[in-house]
Amino acid sequence: MRAKIIRKEDIAGLLESLMGEYEMFAPVKSDGLVLFERISSASEVFLDYQNSLMPPKQLTFPQAETLFSYSSAKGEVKIEVPHREEKPQLIFGIRPCDASSFVVLDRVFDGEQYKDPYYLQRREKTITVSMGCVKPRITCFCTSVGGGPFSTEGSDLLLIDIGDRYVAQIVSDKGAQLLEKRGFRDATEGELALAAAVIEAAVASMGPGVETDGLKDKLDSRFDDSIWQRLSEKCLGCGVCTFLCPTCHCFDIVDEAVDSKGERIRIWDSCQFPLFTLQASGLNPRPTVKERFRQRMMHKFSYFVDNYSRVGCVGCGRCITECPVNLDLRQVLNSVSRLEGVK
Amino acid sequence: MPELTDKIREVARSLLRQQKVDLIIGFERGTMPLRSAPCFVRREEDVDRLIWDSFCENNLAKYLVKRAERVAIVGKGCDVRAVVELIKENQISREQVFIIGVPCQGMVDRRRVEAKLDGREILEVRETGGELALKGDGFSEIVNRDEFLYPCCKSCTHRNPVISDVLVADAAAELDCDSHVDVAEFEARSAGERGEYLSREFSKCVRCYACRNACPLCYCQECFVDSSWPQWVGKTTNASDVVVFHIMRAFHLAGRCVDCGACERACPMGVDIRRLNRKLVKDVKARFDYEAGLSLEQAAPLSTFRPDDPEEFMLNP
Amino acid sequence: MKNPYLPVPMRIERVVVETEDNNVKTFSLSFLNKEDEGSFTYTPGQFAELSALGKGEAPFGMASSPTQPWCLEFTVNKAGVVTTALHNMEVGGILGVRGPLGNGYPIEALKGRDIVMIGGGFGFSTLRALTNFVLDDANRRSFGDITVIYGARSPGLLLYKDELEEWQKRTDFHLYLTVDVGDEEWTGRVGVVPKVTREVGPSSENAYVVICGPPVMTKFTLPVIKELGFPPDRTLLSLEMRMKCGVGMCGRCNIGSKYVCRDGPVFKLAELNQLPQEY
16 A cells, blocks of 8 residues: 555644645534534544544535525526535545445435536545544444445545554545645555554454345345334434434425525435425325335445445444434344344 | 343233233343333243343333323333323323333433543443443443433432332432522523523534434424424524424423433434423423323313413513 | 536416316416527426425426427426415416426337327326327327327316317327216216226237326226236336435435436336335
8 A cells, every 4th residue: 555654743733734725624522522523723633532423424415505595586587506615625534434425425416317516516625534443333334334444435545543653545646645745754564564453453343233145135025024113113213313324315405585585405304204205195105114214224225236336324333323212223134134133 | 220120021021921911112222331222022022121220211101102002111200201291192091001110210321421431432331239330442440320310310309100000119219409400590691691502502403303203292293393384493404493493392392391301312412402391391380380290180281271370471561 | 517406497478277176277388598498308208396486396297298389388286385386476477497307208119109198187297298299290100009098086177178179189099088077067988097998998019008197096007907918018107206306316206226206207117016115
């Protein structure tokens, strides 16, 4: 791998020097929660964390986004798309799972036939400096879904913590440019070996996760199985799993207006909400929690595979840690796989 | 609490064996340390999944609404109060519910325990007496359970189920405290201070509706938020829409909220949701001398008209 | 990059109340900006999202055929916020249109074949478009025998009554109209669409059947179609779902891995049989 060495005490300086050029986002501890927020000083960065509560997906796909504003007068309608700020954004300290979630979202928003300019404009000006996970959580299962604690997918630079310094793996040209002309030396063979050992240990420490062997086919063939009723019984039907999920992308479009002026706004929506598929006729193809819960599992682990040739989950585990009733997706998928466990 | 676990299992087994109920809703071990999760038991062989510990934090009354079967519910003080309100609101009949009452010692706030450990991941927890033995990678610590109870448990004056068909332990000592002292303190702040605090709290809200969905008394087929005609409140994260949503939900729960804290626990963003609900709990107590869920016979004040209801807001606006 | 969320303004040129309960209206629209016309080439079966700005958007199948001299028509049933706002608009009003969206009926595959169209209720609007398309002088010879079976709950609820009268005079296709329940003036057929389909018994040889109507009608018509020998890959259904983005991104209109807005709304029955039966 191409890699430079950045000593830990030099990180602040590097960030400060980049702050003029980039809008910088990093994990920040706010009211006891770790969230990705815009920082104006390197001292705000909080790196003693396993993962942020909210994924940084809102940096390319915000909770609320004005699609356009309009005004209508007699016989005329003016539609205006909001002007986008031009400064590129640097997301520092993002975890490999969240970095690869951008690649997953790209499949949705950068389609062959239709492209979403709002997402893509933000995405194109985003650069990621990821922090590999030396100590994955027990709820992490990135290795089950094609990722890993030091996976480089979606990262421009990947930092590997080898003690008092980082081995900064250069993944893309954008990443290389960040470190250019700043006097960082190349990593030595010894340092690279240390990095490899850290990575190996991290991967080995990960739990069993989800059994993905033949999972899609099993989900497809067990769609009508009565097990879904039992598995979803404790689900509250709230939106926590979907809102905290880095790859969930469902949204609603609402108009807000006062007289003849208004805005069309896109907001996060959730397939778990009862109104999600309710038709004006009153028919709802997913009338109960069971259908809606099943939809989420099928979408991420089957339909997404059909449409985009990859699983729509990065294994970050937020849905597991934050679910109010501890509905554990690993348990659900393994139960369907083995068709046992919950009767 | 192994004794309680055993007793709950014993009751559950007997109920199923005698076919007195079709379903038992209780708790089982979660998939992570510090978590226990709702559990639905229909067969005798599954009874041993049931447990009781300091992490049985969910309000299981949520799962009772409009059930057709006969169901037994493992309920702590607050859960049973919610059941009482649900019965009064005709969401389930008294005959259908078999209440396995658990005098509660309060539930442990897992997030505060995690915060105490400053980011070190807890891999194992063992509960003995009043202590939690926490173990992780390269560390082990003991914390006093009572120091880490949820705020709603710390000020709870109804630890014992107000009604039950069986009690699995002796009555717990009720706390002797003014359970509204925090509300009075907040009321005493200036309007500006209160506004600023609430704005800051609700700016964290992402409109996931976990609070609403975790609440046993929020069971409307169509929540007012989802009404588009008329549209009562906007669905975006616009600051005033968010506050209006929470205020309206709090008002819909006035006289019905049992302050179980399920909303606050479900919120992933740590919003201080109960701040609004507790104000209304205090006001309802002061104006109507009523606390939700204490008695099946006591009529709910906001859905009952009495000629002597307070009316000074109409007469002296 | 084309922004798929931006509607173009269109002016209401004509409003026709289609049903006696006033709940269904057909709007004929023209583009405010002539340059938008060129980019709006469509096939029958496709749909567009109509905006009542300030209220929202809703999807409607194109009721007009691209062979008709320039006009875009949509038939709107008043059912909720957006449709009520549209119904309250008059000639001269401006609404937004996003489209054409969806896949439309597979015209190339239908060429050289007989076509049987079965429509019920408001579902008939895209079949009306398809009928006008295949009957157009420039197209008629490309298709074989055309049979149209169209039913409404009562005579007053039939759409496009003037056009139906004109069609009944034609000899280049077979039209069967029916109502579930007649009235004093109705002298035509009475019977639900599945029953009438069985009575008419169209031949399935070298033929496609295209069905568009309420779920209950479709449910009872499919067995008849099967009996008549139409194979699943020559049975086409046009479906509807709650939609928002119309371009396969907001995630809500899916049946299994297919998005009704992007991979549909027209599906072969063979395709639908492979999907979870959740629609």
